[in-house]
Amino acid sequence: MNRRDFVQSLSGGFGLMGLAGALAAEQPRPVFRAPHFTPKARHSIFLFMTGGPSHIDLFDPKPLLARHAGERPGAVDVRTERTTGGLLPSPFQFQRHGQAGIEVSELLPNLARTIDEIAVVRGMYTFNPTHTPARNLIQSGNIAATRPTLGAWLSYGLGTENQNLPGFVVLSPGNNGGALWRSGFLPSEHQGTAINQAEPVPEKMIRYLRNPDLAPASQREQLDLAQALNREHAAGFGPDPFLEGRIQAMETAYRMQFAALDVFDLAGEPAHIRRLYGSSQFANGCLLARRLVERGVRTVHVYYGQGQVWDDHKSINKNLKKRCPDMDQAAAALILDLKQRGLLEETVIVWGGEFGRTPVSESGDGRDHNPYGYTMWLAGGGIRGGQVHGATDEFGFKAVENRVSIHDLHATLLHTLGIDHERLTYRYAGRDFRLTDVHGQVVRPLLA
């Protein structure tokens, strides 16, 4: 039996969307632990560019680099990861776009066209020049590989809107860096559920999603038996929250098999939508992200590629030319698609990596890690698009104006979702922990 027959046989004429809708609707909406005030956004999507994309070649033009190419001004004497050479100009042209006239690299024509939806944060900085600690910082606010991650905090704070799906879904080809969606000391239900969007079909994306032996109708009969036995057992024992909870969870699991088959199956998307996003892995991730938030998943993280793909220690120009087109197309498509469905205003999008790259060269034609200043962007719910916030110095080395730390970014993101970052706490090991530790300021100018 192929998957389509399988779903048909289960739903008995119930349309796929109708089924998913019916399944979602019958679940009670959980009580919010937050919000602390009226949220603008209800969902968030993080487009994560593992490795640290170059702000200098994408969002933060530095014309002075050309004039001083090869020189090593005093400002570069800041320790980065590797030995670096002289200033390396970007070969890519920047032009002004949108009503605000924001300069965007020619590598990103599609994002340039949607720039009025985007708040470009050029004043980002972080605290560590190497990948693993820096990724822990951006994902959990701490360099240690033990703290709960952003998505886990959001799941803990906001609960899920769809009991058939996890509240925090991670689309990561090859599941690289499994620790980046851990729940840490938060209850384990909040950890990200990793889906490998490089896999072609939902059954491969979620483990144990489908029974290899049983057709849905047969499994339903088996489950009816199991549940009858469970109810016998529960009746003999007496009311118990675990026994009740597990009977419910069995039912949800049964339904989730089909809800997931629906949500993770891109085959039903119309051709014009597929064309809008493109056909790459990252495009699939962005499209799945939209389908997930559409169905009430709270947080979706989409990883670009497998491994530290944006880590361009050498041949950066060639690499960017190869990598940018599909990233640009899919990220812009996500904004447009959410907007045309009225979902952009309730979905906040974050784009960026664990740090930026140096204005000086490494290995001749590469750029080293740069935690001192770089660019990320935000769009959607709660965010005032069409603006640039903050600036790096004349060469793009350090954030010097309206600096935004990782904790500020987290505080701002939580704010759009109705959470006061100082009040979302969890008691552990004798004290209250928060995502932003003792740091973080909401960056008000970024807010709508």
Add this chain to the structure above:
Amino acid sequence: MHRTLALAACLSAPLAAQPAGGAETLDRTAFFERKIRPALAAHCQACHSSKSKAPMGGLVLDQPSGILRGGSRGPAVVRGNPGTSLLLQALRYAGGLQMPPAGKLPAAVISDFEEWIASGAAIPRDTTPEAAPAAKGPDFTRGRQWWAFQPLAEIAAPAVSTPAWPKTKIDHFVLAALTRNKLAPSREAARRTLIRRASLDLTGVPPSYAEIEAFAADPRPDAYEKLIGSLLLSPRYGERWGRHWLDVARWAEDNPTSEATNQPYPFAWRYRDWVIEAMNADIPYDRFVKMQLAADQLPGFRRDDLRALGYLGAAPVYHKDARLSKEVIETLSTDDWDERVDAVTRGILGLSVACARCHDHKFDPISARDYHGLAGVFASTMIVKRPLTPIDPATESRLVWNQDRITRLDYMSKMLTGEPGTSPEESRKRVIAMTAESDALKRETPAFEGPLAHAVIDAGVWVNGTDSELTTLDFRMGVPRDLPVFRGGNVANPGEIVPRRFLTVLEPGEPAPFRHGAGRLDLAEKIFTAAAPLAARVIVNRVWGWHFGRALAATPSDLGTQGERPTHPELLDDLAARFIANGWSLKWLHREIMLSAAYRQDSRPDAKAASIDPGNRWLWRMTPRRLEMESWRDRMIEAAGGLDPAMYGPSSDLEDKANLRRTVYARVSRGRLNAVFKLFDFPDASQHSPAREVTTSPLQQLFAMNSPFMLDQARRLAGRVESVEEPAARVRQLYRQALGRDPSAREQDLALSFATTPERWKQLAQALLASNEMMFLE
């Protein structure tokens, strides 16, 4: 007019004394009130207020004295000198510090501040008396009064209203508390329930149908006592209770990232095996812990005991990329020590000492000096692989140092070879030099073929940042290192050096410095002398929690002021006192607990009792529980056709279909924990875990419904009863195998009407394996 006056004042009296009255002073303080105070209130005091418990940067801007005193970066204002005043630099966004963070203030406001500082920064007196600056640290005298630190003594059993109920001394305390709370105990559970409960609790393996029936029919009055006795002798006991300890010890076989400088621990299973052996041998708990901290320094040391040091020797370690700065590597090293402090203090002492890393503990009487006194022990302890066969100390010291150095040299030369950076020629030269050194060390290092254990050895570590490109670690064999107090947790801000020593609050006076090597043995000795009452309370409380599902003090890793107070403080104290009197024997403790009437109670719900005590704090019944993942898996394999009884050895893979070993022998990873472990609340071994979570999620049920493991076990189970021809007899046999009991008439009917084909028999078998009953401990 005003401006001219103020500027003139600046020239004549740049360091104005605290204003004491007079027209000019009034005028200048009026400027403060009119211009400066409102700006501070509007833009600064949200973060810098004396009303906040922890003002940002220690800076208080709503009290004049706070403005002058400044914060952690020093004075905010230099009177008369705007240029060097940190406050103004921050407002101008001129340096690293930029305030307020939300955006630069209007130029007019900034120039007001400039003018005010230039004119001598006149301010009125404090409006309210301010507390003296906090420099006194924790109040240890008061801290020593905390209940958990008090000496232990046996406590007379309280009188009870129903003298027939108590079976052990424990029951007197339990019954007295129940009576006080207008509750009564439940009746004793049925024999069949008791043997299932005791077996799964103590060994993690279910009794067979025959064992259950034999126990149910046993006429001897002491049948239950005999059962507990024989279960305690089963080698399965160590596998089950060793696993409990492995949670406390955050045991795993690799590191969160497992890179060049924090490689996996291929022999970590030897620590796991040692724990199982030690549990089965009932090594006294004090010795059990001391061996894990300092086996190599205890009397009667045998090299095989080095396996116990895996508690420290397979601890989580951060990768230290040699290209990072000295400061970053030092921070990563302090993170490593911090993990050790945390594991030991929360795990063994039930105190969250790691809270005092950056500042004195906010709630418990633990100072930052205390913290660094302990952290120094771990800064003097090197993680190494040590031979389990005889070797003389000098050779061993040389061996482990060389091995570490070789690993680091090979790592750095490989890195420089792969990524020569901007000066390939320079890199090439360095690679040649490093390779030569590494080769020389390899020639000199005696070849060693025998078994190794991940252990520790005394050696202080210093971060070597002399090389501008590569930061590495220097280990000095046998040389301990006392740490400075890193103020604010910042390695760039070292304060006074603290000798390695124990926690002040647990000592009668100022603790004496540790004297033996790194201080591991001193620490271990202190835990079981000065801190013995606390250590005993912590383990007794934990063991109680593992038996009952809820510890007497519900936060087993925090018996400090932020933890839960015990529900039965006298019971905990009495049990802890008798635990010590009985030689710290865990098996004594199990017996004492399991023979109690409290433990033997039925676990069924009761609406009336639940309305008074829904969480069963007062133990009006046994608390029913979901089995831990290990017991659940083991129980299913045993039901489906038997567990592989082989004990010990290298870890097995949970994904391997042929793996029918007990789950305690499955590989545990910090970086890539098996997905099934994750699904069923296995704790993250990157840090100490106080207790297991219990979650019930749909993804878990997908495993029960669809996983190859479940389908395989269902096939095995169905196969075991295939030969029984008659359907009703086959259902009966299936129930006996799976659940150790006969089916009810209704269950019999349901099964028979379902199992119409061989395929359906398999599905029935899976339904029983996946049933709530299989996962439930009554």
